Amino acid sequence: METILKIESLYKNFGLVKAVKNVSLEIKKGNVYGILGPNGSGKSTTLGIVLNVVNKTSGSYSWFGGQMETHEALKKVGAIIERPNFYPYMTAEQNLQLVCKIKGTDYSKITEKLEIVGLLDRKDSKFRTFSLGMKQRLAIASALLNDPEILILDEPTNGLDPQGIRQIRDIIKVIAAQGTTILLASHLLDEVEKVCSHVLVLRKGEILYSGTVDGMNSHDGFFELLADNLQELKSALAQHPSIEKIEEEEGRIIAYPKTQLNASELNKFLFERNITLSHLVKRKHSLEEQFLELTNNK
Incomplete structure (x- = not known):
């Protein structure tokens, strides 16, 4: 099975704070991986490092078997690591058109991705009229526009009501069923148990468990x-x-x-x-x- 991402002995220090300590993880194509841990466990820092927005202190990581440079590899990655940030007075479709221009992606993908996240009927609605859950779903549509091989989500259901949480989970399952590899950071056990096949448990930057979700309790x-x-x-x-x-x-x-x-x-x-x-x-x-x-x- 093809390796999408390999992390080896990763460390990140912020001054005296050791945010990530000796984290290793291999992500295989077609699985749904959860990075699970309480707030401050190093989840977002680890994602930031592999997405090239946080500098590592030591260790290594490689995308797609190390066959390409990180900036080239990231063109095959879709990621949401912050709150959705779109233009409030533009419609959902107009915002996605702008993303297509930036990514060099054809506009024809917009309808398909809006349908996946259940927002096709709201494509002409302005972003400012969207609920938090709808904004998050639009962000997922945006991350899918370039048909990424892996989708990275950092706390995708944070702040959502139960209905919004369920909608996001159902969307993740649909995307995974289509063959996209998913890496999901969460502090919610229920989330990981319901959507992930594999889990990495972190506490204070250290790995406590790495393996299948079933294997964790079997x-x-x-x-x-x-x-x-x-x-x-x-x-x-x-x-x-x-x-x-x-x-x-x-x-x-x-x-x-x-x-x-x-x-x-x-x-x-x-x-x-x-x-x-x-x-x-x-x-x-x-x-x-x-x-x-x-x-x-x-």
Whole structure:
């Protein structure tokens, strides 16, 4: 699979503040990547560096396998890293025509992109009459005019109401389904979980997790157990070589394995020690629980 962007050991210091510390990421064609982290985690700085608007302190990045200079590569990139900035007294179509002139793109793309973002019926409306959500959708249309191979979005749903957030998410899914690679920075877990295939979790500029969204919580399940004698149950669980931690919570035992362990194996182990379970469920942490555990404990 073709590599769109490769970041290696990236650092950025602002005086004594280390905004980005040893960040590496490889973005493959056709996937939707999320950079997830609280405010001040280094998301926007990382995007600014690869878009050539922030100077890196050290490390490297290359676009499209390093086959072209950054300024040439960025012609194949669409990006929104600030609030939409269009002329208020010009219509949506007129604003996009201006962008086409700057990008050297044919006007014929305008109708197609306005349709993708659901604004074709408002093409003759002045920008100043648009809601914040509509302004953001017009910005996405603008970023798509040159048919970019990758679309970069920095906090695309910031400040939007629930309807506006859903519209942006649906548009991102449509664009991704058409084969465009997407890199999305967000502090919203729900956003990343619903639209991204891969996630990079940052905190204070450092990587806490990098991989698939599913992989972030697939490896870290836990068991809920119940038996007549909880003390005997806890004692037996403590003897299992794969059980790392045992807690009692609301009358149930929570057991955390340190290696892969399925429910039937655990049930057999306990039954052999004369413990009959009345309740045994294996659960997975939600992405939110994983994220909070990552960002709070490091």
